[in-house]
Amino acid sequence: MxxxxxxxxxxxxxxxxxxxxxxxxxxxxxxxxxxxxxxxxxxxxxxxxxxxxxxxxxxxxxxxxxxxxxxxxxxxxxxxxxxxxxxxxxxxxxxxxxxxxxxxxxxxxxxxxxxxxxxxxxAPKKRAQIAAFGDLIINYSAQQVTVAAQPLALEKKQYDLVAFLSLNPGQVFSREQIYEKLWGFDAVGDDRVITEHIRRIRQTFAQAGAQCPIDTVWGVGYRWQN
The missing domain is CATH 3.40.50.2300 (Response regulator)
Incomplete structure (x- = not known):
């Protein structure tokens, strides 16, 4: 097509x-x-x-x-x-x-x-279909994140960031690594947008009454807590 x-x-x-x-x-x-x-x-x-x-x-x-x-x-x-x-x-x-x-x-x-x-x-994506972290469920095929069965209103790039970190739990990634992974090596922009996305993701989790699993490793980057 x-x-x-x-x-x-x-x-x-x-x-x-x-x-x-x-x-x-x-x-x-x-x-x-x-x-x-x-x-x-x-x-x-x-x-x-x-x-x-x-x-x-x-x-x-x-x-x-x-x-x-x-x-x-x-x-x-x-x-x-x-x-x-x-x-x-x-x-x-x-x-x-x-x-x-x-x-x-x-x-x-x-x-x-x-x-x-x-x-x-x-590009085809080879990844798990569903992951559960307590009450937090990530449906990768549907690109949906739910907490206690309630969907979170995440923007596309915010979902992509959650998916990427959750598929690599415990691994620390710098802002530059996350930016290159989600936007590509040839993208024009600023990796500081990652900080803004994570702030909004945490705000969305907080509004749902849940703790965001994305942890800041000061001076290094971010990781998904198991």
Whole structure:
């Protein structure tokens, strides 16, 4: 089946440029387009495999739109933006984004990132199906974490972080190692986003009345307590 990429951008020039690039260099991919947040949500019914998302849209903020998208799908999201501050990177990745491409961008780089994310998203995963840690149950096939039978509202990357650490209990990983594992070696971003994700994970566990098993090893990194 032909992979589909959804481009969300209100600049007709960007849309035409990317469309021509797909026609010439990524002809095996289908390109869907949307020029607003509302149109992007409507395009989700076409099941895109990856989303290219402009941060500045006429009817919504791209980061807020990411949260709405994440309620529907976990496909990779690559931000297209002129914003390059650390605060914006943390906010975007924390909202559920996977990567950044800064405008103006190289089409060759954009194509390489699209292909890399689609390869990772489609790679088979060999792992346990369910793990139990007392009242905490992780269903890896359903990508769901429950405490006392109540599902936790974890964002995609937060679930990925919980899954990765829980599959390697007792092993300490640095922020850099976790970032490379979850975002890939070629990702653009800042490993400090790991600290923010873990803070939010712990907050979610606390709201559920449970102790988060992710332990901080000061000066080293994080580990999953058995």
């Amino acid at each position: 032909q992979p589909k990429v959804l481009l969300v951008d209100d600049d007709p020039g960007i849309i035409q440029l990317v469309q021509r690039y797909f026609d010439l260099m990524l002809a095996t991919y289908g390109l869907l387009t949307a020029d607003s947040g509302g149109a992007a949500i409507a395009q989700l019914q076409n099941d895109p495999d990856l989303i290219l998302l402009d941060v500045n849209l006429p009817d919504t903020d791209g980061f807020a739109l990411t949260s709405r998208i994440r309620a529907v799908t976990s496909v990779p999201i690559i931000f297209l933006t002129a914003r390059v501050t650390d605060a914006d990177k943390v906010r975007g990745l924390g909202a559920g984004g996977d990567d950044y491409v800064t405008k103006p961008f190289s089409l060759a780089e954009l194509g390489a990132r699209i292909q890399a994310h689609l390869r990772r998203a489609s």
